[in-house]
Amino acid sequence: MDRATDNARLRLLLLRNAPLALFLLVIAVFGTLSDRFLDPQNFTNILIQSSHVAILGIGMTFVLLTAGIDLSVGTVMYLAVALLGIHMAGLPPLLAVPAMAAVGVLFGLLNAFFIVRLRVAAFIVTLATLFVGRGLALWITNTRMVFYQDQVLSLARAEFLGVPWAIWIFAAVFAAAWVTLNHTPFGRQVYAVGANPEAAAKAGINVPLVLTAVYAISGACAGVAGFVSVTQVGAAASSFAVEKEFAAVAAAVLGGVSLFGGRGGVAGTVFGAVLIQTVQNGLVIVNADPYIYPLVTSSIIFLAVFVDSQRSRILERIGRRRIRIEERTV
Template structure:
């Protein structure tokens, strides 16, 4: 039984890779355009905003929390740029969305750590509050962005498309923070066992607070990269994108229960989701199938995470033997 459990765990841990290979074969057989270099390049470019968003979500999930407000945060920050900063240089707009995203994350973190409200409830409420503010500011109109924002999508840095470059910068910073700093080790410790982390003297509330701030920052950056690609935002912009970010993180091995996962796996999950959407588009699938497939991916991600967690707990559980009489 133990060998079988370990084999199943190995399959579950590599399920995203297996699924990705299956998708490559299926879509490649259905369309010869799928394996074109430019198509894979476009997949990564399109996946960049979701990958950035999911990286921020990873920090929150690692602490055993959740943030459902990131999509609305993207919408509000985009509205602010379009309405109040149309003539500002793009670096100023980028700084503004980062600052506003950090503020939104700080509000979420304060409500969770100081007021003791469950993160699901806090961020669900913020989802509606932030979208409502954005719709009020924009009068539910579709907002257009100036050419200086749109030209960024065509720009390159060291020969790398700007969207991919931004995603790589965020990824490297997040990877270094989680794997090369004491803060990263503390994040895993808090997610693994917050009570033990607190007894060990770790500032649990501050760590959780900072993770929400990082998620807000990533939401602002992801939204900025996204608006350079689409050039306009409407009331539905960013709607339900938080579920794609959660699915990407969980597909990449991040546990919904906290304490396990990596930003590398999260990025792979985001690319996997965009590969599915790109493949469906190439084979001219019915657009009504898209949400069904996305829902199936989310269900699969949660099912894999739940099963994987149960198996790991079973394998790590120590058998306590009764004391024998002397």
Template structure:
């Protein structure tokens, strides 16, 4: 009766017993996916602190953080888009556009606080109604759509602003960029708040789950009753709103709305999201990794700047590390790929695993 132990029931138990290990490997917002970059960030931080006396000072850390605040806010929004398996190339154009919108509204005499809210709604509308509807409802490719809106909105920015920088005289808007609250610059407060909100939405709402489900397997999500197109419209609205918030910070920091901002924002945000371990295939990753990715890029920029290294080198290093991070991920995946292919074809080996 030795065959009894070979019944399929036993085999499924075996598969289940190895589950904790596998679970750790697949855990979506897991530390494992951005741990390497986090360690690299800490090492970089320590090295810079020891070798560059001007690095670990209150002024410089504030400078570092406010310097990445725009990238931070946009990247958090971008994370939701990437989690659904997309990317938004138009965030830079949206940022510039909302800046112009903001300057026009302020110059109409509308109070700064109201304009600020209008500006974020405007960004969300642009993202949701243009990108979101075309991608989510009509089903066009995210790449084509956001490439199109990037170019198109860029043109709108130039037309609307007459390619001129407009000064914005609003104490509220300027406060967003420059003022301090409890001794800490407002952009840093915005960073903290936006991360907390993003974390909450990602982890603690049905919407957050929908984002993972849509990115993990859009078909399965749709067949389970999840409104996939609505979810997609929402993530593009979110990233649009984030770009507008970043636009307001930008205007506040320089006191003017320029049509020339945001040029390489989309690619930098994508780099930060990728560095943070979110899979470009969707369904895996999360905003905490993105925060690490942004800090890494910011620290590298700031540190190399202090060390007197050309900013072009900083670009080279960012590029190399980005590809290295993906390469490491691929190597890890290919190790896991044998395991993954095992999982994907469970009916084949699992019964054999008894």
């Protein structure tokens, strides 16, 4: 290996660990500014607050791994919450979660129909369904607030084995997604499709089925995220979960999932979601001007995308086909 490649590898290593360094930096900065920030209870809060974005991001990770994107997830959260809140208000929480996931799956299948069958770009399809879905939800709710009953709200405070329910759901979704991606044929095929769809088809993988499944999974996660989120706020206004798709993509990319497909995993996404929430939590604790929240958050998102593009560029440079001059360059 020549020196240029060594350099590239070093930079790649730095870029790969940039999010972790950022996380430690964030903790150090806010920890110095406020004693409350380092309180263990605050970390539990961060986990609870980040759970819905993390769940969204986990679903998004499946889609991103196939080099797709799902912009409709925020809408799905609202749609599921609106449908359940108005038409099935009495449903016990144990059934509400699967019901909302089912709403998400249906929505995801709709996306997949356009993307896989009609071959419309995922970006366009999900951008359209983002507006269509929200319009539908506004029509269902007559743009009024949707209130949830106490049995749902009480979940926000309830704990199981000393751990809040939101964290349990978060953990369950994460575990299921992690096992699926790493230990099932389907999961590995998701990676294969993302890396090289043509080769995947040649290897006998049912590429359309894999693609359909990832959008269904993303929808399901959005439904569950809607439930987790509504238990925390108790009601859903018409702006519920607006722009959550960006938070989900940002969490995934910050955690090392490539927008170009095939690279990354759900553990990284969860890390990314927690990092973003940590920053927001810290800003609240140090009483920062609320108007700078979006500035800080968007800077982090920008950073995430920038790091991803740098990483891909360097990977490409290392992997570029070289004409071999016999053994000399090896």
